[in-house]
Amino acid sequence: MVSRVKGAVVRGKNEPVSIETVLVPDPGPGEAVVDIITSGVCHTDLHYQQGGISDDFPFLLGHEATGRVSAIGEGVTEIEVGDRVILNWRAVCGECRACAKGQPQYCFNTHNATQKMTLEDGTELSPALGIGAFIEKTLVAAGQCTKVDEESDAAAVGLLGCGVMAGIGAAINTGEVKRGESVAVIGCGGVGMAAIAGAALAGATTIIAVDIDAAKLERAAHFGATHTINSREEDVVEGVRALTGGFGADVVIEAVGRPETYKQAFYARDLAGRVVLVGVPTPEMTLELPLLDVFGRGGSLKSSWYGDCLPSRDFPMLVEQYRLGRLDLDAFVSERIGIEDIEASFERMKDGTVLRSVVEL
Structure with a gap:
């Protein structure tokens, strides 16, 4: 069953962010649907809006996210429904020349979801870094989900998904x-x-x-x-x-x-x-x-x-350092905002007045 949810979309180069109805399909083989809890506003999202990444508009923005797995597709074994996860854009393939050399942190063929999320008129969306997290729920490859503990602040640990990592x-x-x-x-x-x-x-x-x-x-x-x-x-x-x-x-x-x-x-x-x-x-x-x-x-x-990271190795380790008081991830969260405030947060980012604005879904 297709889910109809609200997401932050940019339709063209330098156009403002608009809140649109997005259709999210059920997960296929190797995929997962994740209910987004928080997502940081990263410079990469601004670069997408400015056309600095590619011209594959419209983009579904957002990628530094924490969420909860709500559905999994056929063959998914590494996560379960109900898991709280940090999303990543390095879902290693296990088959490319980097993975074959035992260097999955350099994987040259990372996985994204095969199916597309769309607007109501059927227009396919390009999710930022294969994630698209400024949305109530998103579709990703299961390997883009790294399970983390329930106790840590979602807004803080979600930033490991990109810039902080x-x-x-x-x-x-x-x-x-x-x-x-x-x-x-x-x-x-x-x-x-x-x-x-x-x-x-x-x-x-x-x-x-x-x-x-x-x-x-x-x-x-x-x-x-x-x-x-x-x-x-x-x-x-x-x-x-x-x-x-x-x-x-x-x-x-x-x-x-x-x-x-x-x-x-x-x-x-x-x-x-x-x-x-x-x-x-x-x-x-x-x-x-x-x-x-x-x-x-x-x-x-x-x-x-991406900090030459391997999410399955590095995310849990860094969350544990955060819980032990050795890594102050809370200090990176400058403000907590709603999905409708993303455009204004881009301006504060340009001014250099925030480290991270975090959208709370």
């Missing part, structure tokens, strides 16, 4: 931060703050937050930053070196996604250090570095895809 994973998984190391994070938005929290969780002892916004730098201390650099007032490379014995940081995480800040990250790391790019650049951006410097400084230059 991207930042924490950039530090722990991609950057492989070790106890006692020094870390610099350039860009203190939601992903950058999560990278700071990840570095602290991993045991880094010097954590340097870099941004142009004094308020963000002040907030960074809550997530574990031991030092701050306001890049409007101070040279980033010299500042990081001054705080690390003149050498540079063991790991520098670039959470902006611009050539200028990437160069800062490249030169602010120690010899044989690691640079991690987790900020998302735009298609027209290019980077120029002297090849001799790339060779002579050694180390590694990495890009972090």
Whole structure:
């Protein structure tokens, strides 16, 4: 039986979000229907609205979500009806060359639901990151559901579905931060703050937050930053070196996604250090570095895809760290809003006044 529910849709490039009736089919083989509890408003949703992801309009927005499984399709064994789950966009296939090499965190063929959700007139919707969570219930591949405990705040743990996981994973998984190391994070938005929290969780002892916004730098201390650099007032490379014995940081995480800040990250790391790019650049951006410097400084230059996470492994572990008081996911929730407030939350996101708005369904 098809369910008729309300969802947040954008019909064309830069058009406003509209609340529409969406038809959600019963789950087919390997699929699940999930009643959404909360969903964070992520920059990726804004990029969908702006046409920066693709032109497959109309989009059903939302993807950082916690929900409860209401129906499962044939062959689904990993979840049951009634499970509370965090949704993810890395439902590993188990068959691609990454999975075959034992690296499912890089799965190149992640699963989404086969069936389509539609508008009342039959127009097929493109769900954001294969999820589409600004809706009362959504259809996903069963592998996009990771079961989590009932006690944690849904609004907080749901943010692991994208931005917070991207930042924490950039530090722990991609950057492989070790106890006692020094870390610099350039860009203190939601992903950058999560990278700071990840570095602290991993045991880094010097954590340097870099941004142009004094308020963000002040907030960074809550997530574990031991030092701050306001890049409007101070040279980033010299500042990081001054705080690390003149050498540079063991790991520098670039959470902006611009050539200028990437160069800062490249030169602010120690010899044989690691640079991690987790900020998302735009298609027209290019980077120029002297090849001799790339060779002579050694180390590694990495890009972090979704924090190189494996949801089945990382989500439960991080929820447990949250429950133990070692990871303050609550602090990422700036406000709780209704589904009709998404457009206004995009404006607050552009202003940089929130880490995350969370839609409560």
